[in-house]
Amino acid sequence: MPPKPKYTKEQLIETAVDIVREDGIKAITAQALAARLNVTPPSVFSHFDTVEDIREAAIARAREIYDGYVHKGLSLNPPFKGFAMQFVQFAVDEPMLFQLLFMSKKGDTRFEEFSLLEGHTEFILKAIRETFPLTEDECRELFIYTCIFTHGIASMIATGSCTFSQEELAELLGKTCRGFLMAIHAPADARTDQIPQTGGLVDRVDAAKYLRRK
Numbered sequence: 001m002p003p004k005p006k007y008t009k010e011q012l013i014e015t016a017v018d019i020v021r022e023d024g025i026k027a028i029t030a031q032a033l034a035a036r037l038n039v040t041p042p043s044v045f046s047h048f049d050t051v052e053d054i055r056e057a058a059i060a061r062a063r064e065i066y067d068g069y070v071h072k073g074l075s076l077n078p079p080f081k082g083f084a085m086q087f088v089q090f091a092v093d094e095p096m097l098f099q100l101l102f103m104s105k106k107g108d109t110r111f112e113e114f115s116l117l118e119g120h121t122e123f124i125l126k127a128i129r130e131t132f133p134l135t136e137d138e139c140r141e142l143f144i145y146t147c148i149f150t151h152g153i154a155s156m157i158a159t160g161s162c163t164f165s166q167e168e169l170a171e172l173l174g175k176t177c178r179g180f181l182m183a184i185h186a187p188a189d190a191r192t193d194q195i196p197q198t199g200g201l202v203d204r205v206d207a208a209k210y211l212r213r214k
Contacts, residue, residue: 007037009047016058017065021096028055062097063119066090070120079127083120084150084173088164091154098158102151115147138184145180149173 007015015036016028030041030051037044048054069086076082091098102118109117118124121143128139153169156162164172 006039006043012037012044012047012054013057013061016054017061017097020058020062020100021094024096025055025058025100028058059100062094062100065094065097066101067119069093070123074120074123074127078131080124080131080146081170081173081177083124083127084146085166085169087118087150088154088157088169091158095158095160098154103155103158115144118147132181134184141184142177142180145183146177149176149180 012033015033019027019032019036028051030044033044033054034041044054048057069090070083073079073082073084073086076085115121124143125136125139128134128142132139132142134142150173153164153172157164
């Protein structure tokens with residue numbers, strides 16, 4: 001029987017999360033936890049049966065931390081842009097937790113399904129409806145586009161590829177959202193789904209004429 005623990009279950013989980021913050025989820029081991037808690041490795045299993053159970057608890061805690069960012073974003077005005085800004089801010093503040101939740105391999109998940117894995121779909125769709133006069137299908141389309149775009153920015157930040165100021169991010173998200181809205185309402189033509197290929201020339205898009213029409 002494992003010795004009586006000198007720490008709470010919550011303290012063990014927080015220690016596991018700290019390990020993820022520094023070295024990633026695979027770095028959670030009985031030895032690593034014991035060293036940080038100043039206990040023997042067997043006592044680590046007083047609250048959990050296996051290391052994998054501890055890792056799952058750390059992932060759940062990381063999700064709770066992320067939830068706090070989402071709720072803060074949706075409390076801002078406008079809420080949809082607030083969500084997007086806070087999604088990226090999570091990557092700024094917690095790069096390893098962001099990678100754990102949103103950059104781990106998930107098999108053959110399609111991008112439409114991936115956006116649903118974010119976990120707050122209905123709340124975000126409500127925020128979109130409150131901001132833009134869109135149909136339900138258009139709201140979902142905008143949500144998917146925005147998830148893909150913000151995930152790209154956040155991934156670059158989480159991996160240290162680049163940085164953005166709040167002002168730069170706000171402007172970038174604003175312009176991109178306008179572009180997505182225009183694309184949702186723009187009439188599709190043969191070029192919409194065309195895959196680039198060698199040979200031949202494609203008719204040039206008259207962007208100025210299109211913008212005047214809008």
